[in-house]
Amino acid sequence: MAQGLFREGLRMSGILILGGAGRLGRELDKTLHQLGARNVVAASRAEADAADPASVLKLSNRFPGGRPNWVVCAAAWSDVPRAEVDKTGAFRGNVLAPRGAALAAAHWDAPLLHYSSDYVFSGGGRRLLHSDLRPKPQGAYGRTKLDGEREVLRITRKALGKALIVRAGWLYSEATGEGFPKKVLERALSGKPITMRTNQFGRPSSYESLAFWSASMMLGGAESSLEKGVPEVLHFAPPGETVSRYALAKRILSRAAEVSEKQGSGLDIFFTNALIGMKGFRAHQKSQPENCRLSCEQLAFFNASYCYSWQESVDKSVDNFLLPRFAIGETQD
Numbered sequence: 001m002a003q004g005l006f007r008e009g010l011r012m013s014g015i016l017i018l019g020g021a022g023r024l025g026r027e028l029d030k031t032l033h034q035l036g037a038r039n040v041v042a043a044s045r046a047e048a049d050a051a052d053p054a055s056v057l058k059l060s061n062r063f064p065g066g067r068p069n070w071v072v073c074a075a076a077w078s079d080v081p082r083a084e085v086d087k088t089g090a091f092r093g094n095v096l097a098p099r100g101a102a103l104a105a106a107h108w109d110a111p112l113l114h115y116s117s118d119y120v121f122s123g124g125g126r127r128l129l130h131s132d133l134r135p136k137p138q139g140a141y142g143r144t145k146l147d148g149e150r151e152v153l154r155i156t157r158k159a160l161g162k163a164l165i166v167r168a169g170w171l172y173s174e175a176t177g178e179g180f181p182k183k184v185l186e187r188a189l190s191g192k193p194i195t196m197r198t199n200q201f202g203r204p205s206s207y208e209s210l211a212f213w214s215a216s217m218m219l220g221g222a223e224s225s226l227e228k229g230v231p232e233v234l235h236f237a238p239p240g241e242t243v244s245r246y247a248l249a250k251r252i253l254s255r256a257a258e259v260s261e262k263q264g265s266g267l268d269i270f271f272t273n274a275l276i277g278m279k280g281f282r283a284h285q286k287s288q289p290e291n292c293r294l295s296c297e298q299l300a301f302f303n304a305s306y307c308y309s310w311q312e313s314v315d316k317s318v319d320n321f322l323l324p325r326f327a328i329g330e331t332q333d
């Protein structure tokens with residue numbers, strides 16, 4: 001079925017993923033292959049330093065015709081707290097890397113898909129964040145992500161090329177729980193107390209859903225949509241109401257307690273204790289804004305498939321995190 005849906009894109013494929021060894025890069029590579037894309041090159045930083053366009057252009061010979069049909073910049077500095085102290089590293093990953101990706105894409109006359117973040121906003125207010133709102137980052141990570149977006153748009157416009165910037169937030173792996181679910185569950189299993197912010201709101205998005213949306217967008221022949229005046233900056237978020245970090249952690253722990261109890265694994269006591277002992281707190285952190293309520297209605301511009309509700313997806317991430325632990329328990333019995 002995928003082959004039929006993506007006939008045009010599959011014929012065309014030839015997709016370069018920069019930052020291909022990162023979490024999103026790997027997931028996108030896997031998804032593209034599953035959907036039948038050909039000539040996908042997921043380049044690690046060692047294979048191509050996105051901040052150095054010459055090293056990216058050396059990959060030309062990996063594509064039929066000497067150029068990819070899409071360039072994806074999944075390269076980034078994603079460590080939010082460390083961006084405050086290593087400003088050079090954050091600048092290189094979040095400004096120079098997308099800049100290099102945009103220069104290479106312009107050279108090849110290929111559209112660029114670049115990822116950015118909800119942290120480009122100031123975090124104030126409670127409204128839904130539409131992509132035409134003025135960003136005003138307060139932390140170093142958000143500032144570098146915004147500067148990276150601006151570089152991408154400046155270079156692409158100058159070259160009369162095409163770019164699509166997709167802002168996402170609160171990413172985690174549905175397959176392993178890596179990200180917020182894993183942090184919460186490991187903390188509970190360690191028996192240490194859990195405290196969570198009650199005043200940061202957003203919607204968690206899985207790497208899988210973002211990768212699937214991105215892949216189906218590119219394989220669905222989105223270049224023609226880009227020519228039809230689609231906004232250059234889009235927000236990605238799954239369906240479902242927004243949630244605080246505190247309420248999200250509670251949901252994760254409740255699910256873990258329920259599933260563990262059903263399995264008779266003995267782990268439920270850790271999750272139940274963590275739930276009982278969990279405390280909420282309010283914090284105003286410039287680098288991690290309060291309001292991360294990304295709108296997502298613009299995703300409809302593309303005929304691309306995407307995800308089900310975040311609740312269902314987060315539950316799956318909890319189950320998948322626990323599964324190997326149950327298996328260990330079974331063999332010990």
Ligand SMILES: NC(=O)c1ccc[n+]([C@@H]2O[C@H](COP(=O)([O-])OP(=O)(O)OC[C@H]3O[C@@H](n4cnc5c(N)ncnc54)[C@H](OP(=O)(O)O)[C@@H]3O)[C@@H](O)[C@H]2O)c1
Nearest residue numbers: 019021022023024045049050051075076078115168169171
């Ligand atoms: N994680 C989240 O919760 C989150 C939330 C919102 C938005 N985002 C955005 O989503 C995108 C993907 O994030 P992620 O979670 O997949 O991050 P990730 O796992 O840290 O992956 C980023 C990858 O980029 C590579 N990289 C850094 N600088 C590079 C360069 N100059 N050239 C080539 N590769 C380079 C990194 O390599 P090294 O390991 O060698 O540094 C790493 O493999 C980023 O744009 C990020 O800002 C993430």
